[in-house]
Amino acid sequence: MERNVDLNGFLENKQNFIPHLSIDSVIFGFHQDQLKVLLLRVHDSGVWSLSGGFVRMEEGIDPAALRILRERTGLENVYLEQYHTFGHEDRSKKNTLADILDFGHTEEFRNSWLNKRFVSIGYYALVDFSKVNPTPDSFSDIAEWFDLKDLPPMIFDHREMIHKALESLRANLDTKLVGFNLLPETFTMPELQSLYETILGYPLRRNNFQRKMLSMDILERIEKLYTGAANKAPYLYKFKAPTTEVV
Amino acid sequence: MERNVDLNGFLENKQNFIPHLSIDSVIFGFHQDQLKVLLLRVHDSGVWSLSGGFVRMEEGIDPAALRILRERTGLENVYLEQYHTFGHEDRSKKNTLADILDFGHTEEFRNSWLNKRFVSIGYYALVDFSKVNPTPDSFSDIAEWFDLKDLPPMIFDHREMIHKALESLRANLDTKLVGFNLLPETFTMPELQSLYETILGYPLRRNNFQRKMLSMDILERIEKLYTGAANKAPYLYKFKAPTTEVV
DNA sequence: TTATTATTTTCCCATTTTGGGACAATAATA
DNA sequence: TATTATTGTCCCAAAATGGGAAAATAATAA
Numbered sequence: 001m002e003r004n005v006d007l008n009g010f011l012e013n014k015q016n017f018i019p020h021l022s023i024d025s026v027i028f029g030f031h032q033d034q035l036k037v038l039l040l041r042v043h044d045s046g047v048w049s050l051s052g053g054f055v056r057m058e059e060g061i062d063p064a065a066l067r068i069l070r071e072r073t074g075l076e077n078v079y080l081e082q083y084h085t086f087g088h089e090d091r092s093k094k095n096t097l098a099d100i101l102d103f104g105h106t107e108e109f110r111n112s113w114l115n116k117r118f119v120s121i122g123y124y125a126l127v128d129f130s131k132v133n134p135t136p137d138s139f140s141d142i143a144e145w146f147d148l149k150d151l152p153p154m155i156f157d158h159r160e161m162i163h164k165a166l167e168s169l170r171a172n173l174d175t176k177l178v179g180f181n182l183l184p185e186t187f188t189m190p191e192l193q194s195l196y197e198t199i200l201g202y203p204l205r206r207n208n209f210q211r212k213m214l215s216m217d218i219l220e221r222i223e224k225l226y227t228g229a230a231n232k233a234p235y236l237y238k239f240k241a242p243t244t245e246v247v
Numbered sequence: 248m249e250r251n252v253d254l255n256g257f258l259e260n261k262q263n264f265i266p267h268l269s270i271d272s273v274i275f276g277f278h279q280d281q282l283k284v285l286l287l288r289v290h291d292s293g294v295w296s297l298s299g300g301f302v303r304m305e306e307g308i309d310p311a312a313l314r315i316l317r318e319r320t321g322l323e324n325v326y327l328e329q330y331h332t333f334g335h336e337d338r339s340k341k342n343t344l345a346d347i348l349d350f351g352h353t354e355e356f357r358n359s360w361l362n363k364r365f366v367s368i369g370y371y372a373l374v375d376f377s378k379v380n381p382t383p384d385s386f387s388d389i390a391e392w393f394d395l396k397d398l399p400p401m402i403f404d405h406r407e408m409i410h411k412a413l414e415s416l417r418a419n420l421d422t423k424l425v426g427f428n429l430l431p432e433t434f435t436m437p438e439l440q441s442l443y444e445t446i447l448g449y450p451l452r453r454n455n456f457q458r459k460m461l462s463m464d465i466l467e468r469i470e471k472l473y474t475g476a477a478n479k480a481p482y483l484y485k486f487k488a489p490t491t492e493v494v
Numbered sequence: 495t496t497a498t499t500a501t502t503t504t505c506c507c508a509t510t511t512t513g514g515g516a517c518a519a520t521a522a523t524a
Numbered sequence: 525t526a527t528t529a530t531t532g533t534c535c536c537a538a539a540a541t542g543g544g545a546a547a548a549t550a551a552t553a554a
Contacts, residue, residue: 020265021366061334061366085332085368087308119268119308119368121332171422190502208542210503230551231501437531452514457532459512477522478530 010138011112017054019113022120023065024052024158025080026165027073029129030182033194035148036129037162038072040140042155045100049140049155050162052120065123072143074133079126079181083168084161087119091157100155124165126181166199173199177218180239186222188234189213257385258359264301266360269367270312271299271405272327273412274320276376277429280441282395283376284409285319287387289402292347296387296402297409299367312370319390321380326373326428330415331408334366338404347402371412373428413446420446424465427486433469435481436460 009015027038027050039048053068055061062082069078096115109115134143146152148166151159172178179195193209213219222236256262274285274297286295300315302308309329316325343362356362381390393399395413398406419425426442440456460466469483 018267018364018366021268055334055366057364058336060336061332063336064334082332085308085329087302087311087368089305089307089310117265117304119265119302121334121366175418188502205543206502207504207544211541224550226550228551229501230499232503232549233551234502435531453531454515454533455513471521473521475522476530477528479520479532481531 010114011108013113015054016057018057020116020118022052022054022118023061023068024050024086024120024122024161025065025069025072026122026124026162027051027069027132028124028126028165028169028182029132029145030195030198031129031145033198035166035198036145037148037151038132038134039144039146039152039154040072040136041142041144042100042139043141046153047095047100047155048146048152048158050158051137053137061121065121069123069125071137072135073125073127074135075127075131079178080123081125081168081172081178082121082123084122084164085119086122086157086161088157089117091120092116092118094157095153095155120161122161122165124169126169126178128182128184130184170200177216177241186236186238188225188236190234192237257361258355260360262301263304265304267363267365269299269301269365270308270315271297271333271367271369271408272312272316272319273369273371273409274298274316274379275371275373275412275416275429276379276392277442277445278376278392280445282413282445283392284395284398285379285381286391286393286399286401287319287383288389288391289347289386290388293400294342294347294402295393295399295405297405298384300384308368312368316370316372318384319382320372320374321382322374322378326425327370328372328415328419328425329368329370331369331411332366333369333404333408335404336364338367339365341404342400342402367408369408369412371416373416373425375429375431377431417447424463424488433483433485435472435483437481439484 013019029036029038038051040051041048051068051072053064053071055064059067062080065080065082066078069080070076129145134145136143148162151162154162169178173196179192179199182195183191189210190206192213193204193206196209197203218240219237220240222238224233225236226233260266276283276285285298287298288295298315298319300311300318302311306314309327312327312329313325316327317323376392381392383390395409398409401409416425420443426439426446429442430438436457437453439460440451440453443456444450465487466484467487469485471480472483473480
């Protein structure tokens with residue numbers, strides 16, 4: 001079956017990518033009290049993948065990760081962190097592109113550098129959900145947010161990559177104060193608490209959470225936010241330090 | 248100048264290594280109250296390097312790291328942790344092997360896959376200093392321990408790799424309790440404290456350190472150690488959990 | 495105008511953890 | 525038996541955390 005898949009010279013490696021090496025980014029967002037990841041659907045399949053790409057021969061891996069991220073989200077300044085490199089010998093043998101994509105040039109694909117074993121450098125990105133413009137790549141037709149607790153079937157070992165990224169995010173949450181990158185410029189204390197609870201996976205006490213956050217002297221209190229609800233209006237805060245930190 | 252360097256078919260990549268990808272391990276040891284790293288001297292040069300190697304086409308990166316470690320130390324079960332992947336576009340452009348090694352087949356080397364740009368996966372290993380049998384590889388003639396505070400000139404970006412490994416070790420010291428892998432089977436409390444102080448780089452209080460260690464219920468108190476010194480003999484301890492954890 | 499309701503914010507006290515000084519124990523030597 | 529150099533233990537103050545309760549307040553209902 002012939003499908004309208006444009007691989008932009010990928011098969012011939014016209015862009016001179018490093019072979020056997022890829023980059024995959026877990027793009028985290030926060031929306032409606034849920035932690036989300038941006039996934040790409042492999043062309044006309046039920047299988048999804050992380051935002052990934054390759055490293056050009058003269059390109060650093062951090063710039064490559066930022067480039068890929070820019071292409072998938074439209075964002076320039078993103079909090080990006082390299083968390084682990086995945087290199088199990090069989091990691092790209094299950095749910096391969098060749099298994100999924102049965103477009104015209106399958107034979108050509110099977111023999112191409114794309115269908116070889118890959119070691120993948122894992123990054124995770126923290127973005128403001130509302131600012132992202134999800135854009136599919138050459139291998140996918142849809143870019144969509146998924147709830148972390150309700151992931152679709154995924155290519156290769158991408159599910160484990162997400163799992164490990166979340167572990168790393170949790171470990172960095174308190175030390176590197178990265179959570180703010182998932183929120184808009186201003187936010188309320190309950191919103192911030194919900195973010196923390198969602199990432200950590202367990203509830204926190206309002207009083208103690210607020211005490212801890214305020215004691216760190218990293219938040220600036222703006223005005224109150226009147227939502228129209230029949231209760232006390234929460235304060236808006238903004239993060240004092242620049243919220244985006246690029247690798 | 249012709250030198251007796253045996254590259255074991257490296258130049259022709261007879262072992263079918265993944266190109267542009269390497270593994271480097273920072274091997275930490277602890278000796279005479281000093282944190283040490285095992286370095287290899289590039290053949291007949293004053294430049295040293297980490298224990299490194301390449302990944303075979305059908306080999307996972309963790310097994311590859313263990314294989315390299317085994318070759319350099321003679322140890323089978325080592326605590327090994329992947330901490331960062333280094334992929335700056337220029338990282339292998341300064342202090343290159345080609346600059347250092349001017350052995351006969353320089354021209355062949357300059358054109359070989361070895362002289363290309365490499366992305367390197369960084370691991371660090373924690374070993375019992377006394378059990379290591381330092382062994383050079385094809386590119387080096389001596390393997391030697393260096394004090395972390397007195398490092399020699401190093402190839403590529405290996406100095407930064409060590410620095411970042413130490414940062415990672417420090418961050419993991421309390422959470423993963425990895426320090427014990429640097430000590431022999433049994434050790435005294437002052438020895439353990441010295442290890443912690445050396446890694447962290449600042450002094451700790453005896454009383455509080457002991458209280459903390461004992462409260463974790465991870466140490467088994469053995470008999471006393473009589474050294475002949477004119478003072479109270481310290482207890483020997485051993486770590487309850489298995490001290491080696493392989494990636 | 496006043497009570498009610500749903501939240502947010504603050505306060506306070508008990509408990510736990512940590513900081514840090516002092517003392518007790520002890521192995522060899524004088 | 526006293527001395528010396530460590531190691532091991534104890535204790536109290538200070539700080540951090542756990543957790544309940546009260547105060548504040550924005551809209552609505554009476």
